[in-house]
Amino acid sequence: MVSRDPASTRRTVGAFDVRFFIAIALGLIGVFLLICAVLADPELAKTGGIHANLWTGVALVVAAIVFAVWARLRPMYVDTSAAPEAPPQKVGAPEPELIVHDDDEPRGRTDTGR
Amino acid sequence: MDTIIDVAWYDYVPLVIYFTLVLGIGFLGRRHVSNAIDFLLSGRSLPAWITGLAFVSANLGAVEIMGMSANGAQLGIPTVHYFWVGAIPAMLFLGLVMMPFYYGSRVRSVPEFMLKRFGPAAHLVNALSFALAQLLIAGVNLYLLGTIVNAMLGWPMWVTLIIAAAIVLSYITLGGLSAAIYNEVLQFFVIVAALLPLTIIGLNRIGGWSAFEEKVLAGPGGSQQWSSWPGSDLSGFTNPVLSVVGIVFGLGFVLSFGYWTTNFVEVQRAMASNSIRASRMTPIIGTFPKMFVPFIVIIPGMIAAVLVPEIVAYKEAGGPSDSTITWNQALIYLMRDVLPNGLLGLAITGLLAAFMAGMAANVSAFNTVFTYDIWQRYVQQDKADHYYLNLGRIATVVATVIAIFTALIASGFSNLMDYLQTLFGFFNAPLFATFILGMFWKRMTAAAGWSGLVFGTLSAVVVFIFSRTGAIDLGGQGAAFLAASVAFVVDIIVSVVVTQFTAPKPEKDLVGFVYSLTPKERRTDPEASRHPWYQRPLPMAGVSLGLVIVLNLLFG
Numbered sequence: 001m002v003s004r005d006p007a008s009t010r011r012t013v014g015a016f017d018v019r020f021f022i023a024i025a026l027g028l029i030g031v032f033l034l035i036c037a038v039l040a041d042p043e044l045a046k047t048g049g050i051h052a053n054l055w056t057g058v059a060l061v062v063a064a065i066v067f068a069v070w071a072r073l074r075p076m077y078v079d080t081s082a083a084p085e086a087p088p089q090k091v092g093a094p095e096p097e098l099i100v101h102d103d104d105e106p107r108g109r110t111d112t113g114r
Numbered sequence: 115m116d117t118i119i120d121v122a123w124y125d126y127v128p129l130v131i132y133f134t135l136v137l138g139i140g141f142l143g144r145r146h147v148s149n150a151i152d153f154l155l156s157g158r159s160l161p162a163w164i165t166g167l168a169f170v171s172a173n174l175g176a177v178e179i180m181g182m183s184a185n186g187a188q189l190g191i192p193t194v195h196y197f198w199v200g201a202i203p204a205m206l207f208l209g210l211v212m213m214p215f216y217y218g219s220r221v222r223s224v225p226e227f228m229l230k231r232f233g234p235a236a237h238l239v240n241a242l243s244f245a246l247a248q249l250l251i252a253g254v255n256l257y258l259l260g261t262i263v264n265a266m267l268g269w270p271m272w273v274t275l276i277i278a279a280a281i282v283l284s285y286i287t288l289g290g291l292s293a294a295i296y297n298e299v300l301q302f303f304v305i306v307a308a309l310l311p312l313t314i315i316g317l318n319r320i321g322g323w324s325a326f327e328e329k330v331l332a333g334p335g336g337s338q339q340w341s342s343w344p345g346s347d348l349s350g351f352t353n354p355v356l357s358v359v360g361i362v363f364g365l366g367f368v369l370s371f372g373y374w375t376t377n378f379v380e381v382q383r384a385m386a387s388n389s390i391r392a393s394r395m396t397p398i399i400g401t402f403p404k405m406f407v408p409f410i411v412i413i414p415g416m417i418a419a420v421l422v423p424e425i426v427a428y429k430e431a432g433g434p435s436d437s438t439i440t441w442n443q444a445l446i447y448l449m450r451d452v453l454p455n456g457l458l459g460l461a462i463t464g465l466l467a468a469f470m471a472g473m474a475a476n477v478s479a480f481n482t483v484f485t486y487d488i489w490q491r492y493v494q495q496d497k498a499d500h501y502y503l504n505l506g507r508i509a510t511v512v513a514t515v516i517a518i519f520t521a522l523i524a525s526g527f528s529n530l531m532d533y534l535q536t537l538f539g540f541f542n543a544p545l546f547a548t549f550i551l552g553m554f555w556k557r558m559t560a561a562a563g564w565s566g567l568v569f570g571t572l573s574a575v576v577v578f579i580f581s582r583t584g585a586i587d588l589g590g591q592g593a594a595f596l597a598a599s600v601a602f603v604v605d606i607i608v609s610v611v612v613t614q615f616t617a618p619k620p621e622k623d624l625v626g627f628v629y630s631l632t633p634k635e636r637r638t639d640p641e642a643s644r645h646p647w648y649q650r651p652l653p654m655a656g657v658s659l660g661l662v663i664v665l666n667l668l669f670g
């Protein structure tokens with residue numbers, strides 16, 4: 001049974017969550033496109049009338065916010081008490097306990113059947 | 115220097131943002147949270163959605179993006195077979211059937227599975243051919259990258275090669291193998307952000323989907339290019355029944371199962387997940403983005419073939435080889451014609467990100483297999499950890515330098531590299547035969563393991579040479595399908611025959627490697643039933659298969 005005591009065995013991966021990197025990348029590029037949309041020629045003849053830099057910029061900023069909020073609401077945890085590797089090659093050895101906790105794990109049922 | 119695209123100074127901004135972040139992931143991973151990150155990534159601990167995206171992304175390199183958009187421009191809709199027939203079923207099979215063995219047996223690499231199931235001879239054959247193939251493919255990736263940068267930014271080939279190689283080298287050695295998966299997930303979103311606007315704006319320029327359909331139907335390829343079946347131009351079989359059989363068996367079964375289920379670059383991603391359930395979910399989750407990749411890769415290629423004057427003329431002339439234009443440039447011409455500066459920078463960033471990540475995946479897979487499967491096993495066995503770490507770094511540098519030279523050679527003999535690459539596709543077909551037999555037939559012997567591989571591969575080479583010299587006359591991908599199929603069948607025959615005359619391994623050594631000898635707990639996740647249906651492999655594989663069938667019907 002994995003202990004679920006947050007103080008001793010679990011900590012969040014903090015800023016090292018891939019969703020923050022995605023948010024930063026898409027957000028910065030989105031802002032860059034919005035600046036282009038204001039300052040540069042929209043070249044509507046090329047795009048067939050769509051203000052391409054503007055709309056792509058908006059979409060990227062929205063996507064960045066979604067990723068940042070998701071990472072905030074459902075942080076990833078590392079269980080620092082678990083051994084990273086279970087002893088190898090034991091016949092019928094049970095799978096190691098889940099190490100990272102994320103929204104992939106069923107909620108509120110961690111105590112059943114173990 | 116003449117370039118296809120006119121780049122404004124600010125088009126470099128997204129490039130700088132992206133590569134700063136990628137290198138930043140490397141630094142952060144190294145300096146601040148090095149324990150956590152090593153733990154997180156190499157300790158089999160990532161959630162399935164991350165490994166699933168990395169799984170798709172590792173394959174989304176230069177060959178995939180330029181190659182498939184080029185096929186789209188040349189052949190049209192039938193190119194979707196490379197995805198819906200040639201990838202999805204194999205990915206589902208990997209997740210449902212094969213992943214439990216890879217994950218449950220706790221091997222570090224695919225060649226190591228070979229070692230434990232069949233012993234050193236098969237292991238050595240597999241490790242050497244894989245390492246060599248990765249080096250050459252890294253070179254091809256680098257060469258394609260060089261030609262693209264040259265066409266976009268006008269830098270000379272050798273400057274491009276060295277700069278690109280330096281960047282790839284720094285992000286492998288800096289972030290270590292551990293940051294690779296994060297970079298791939300990031301890269302996936304940047305590619306989508308680059309190619310999706312290109313597709314939408316391209317369609318808008320033509321006048322919408324129905325105008326696009328009209329133009330393709332009126333084009334040189336006619337209605338063949340608007341429906342995926344029977345795909346005669348793709349398979350090279352003029353008989354429609356043969357063509358369907360060729361695509362389903364040659365591409366869909368032998369070639370694609372061989373590639374997706376035994377390629378270490380791919381399987382490694384699934385091995386990094388946090389449970390047997392997550393490892394099985396990895397390729398299954400991967401199928402969902404994978405089935406929609408054609409819409410942002412093939413469709414832009416097809417748009418270029420009806421919208422860009424140069425490509426339209428090139429297609430009308432039947433793709434002459436003496437032209438300065440090649441199919442590979444379809445995407446770049448489309449970028450020139452429809453993207454305003456700013457968005458153009460993002461598109462360039464997406465392409466470069468994909469090419470470098472593809473090459474990085476090849477180089478890091480090479481260095482893992484070279485260090486642990488070849489050097490540690492056969493040359494220097496009992497050294498301290500840091501010895502192998504340093505060796506891995508040296509191998510990375512050497513591999514990158516070799517890739518530069520391979521790329522330079524390829525720039526002189528681009529056809530040769532095409533052939534070499536097809537040839538390495540053939541290595542996978544016998545490999546798949548050996549794996550699948552070995553996993554389900556406990557009698558199969560070690561000698562059968564290596565001899566099947568050797569003779570299977572040789573038979574593919576023979577068929578390939580016959581088709582090049584004209585003894586077998588098949589256009590399109592027909593020769594590749596045939597060679598792979600022959601390799602598959604020869605491998606199985608040789609394995610079965612050799613097994614009759616040699617002694618099998620003792621059963622206790624095969625636990626975890628052969629289906630009938632592996633206890634159910636090792637193969638399944640006892641917790642799986644507690645998860646809702648959308649987090650379980652079988653139901654999700656069913657949804658994925660259903661979606662692919664619907665897509666096939668829509669574009670059939």
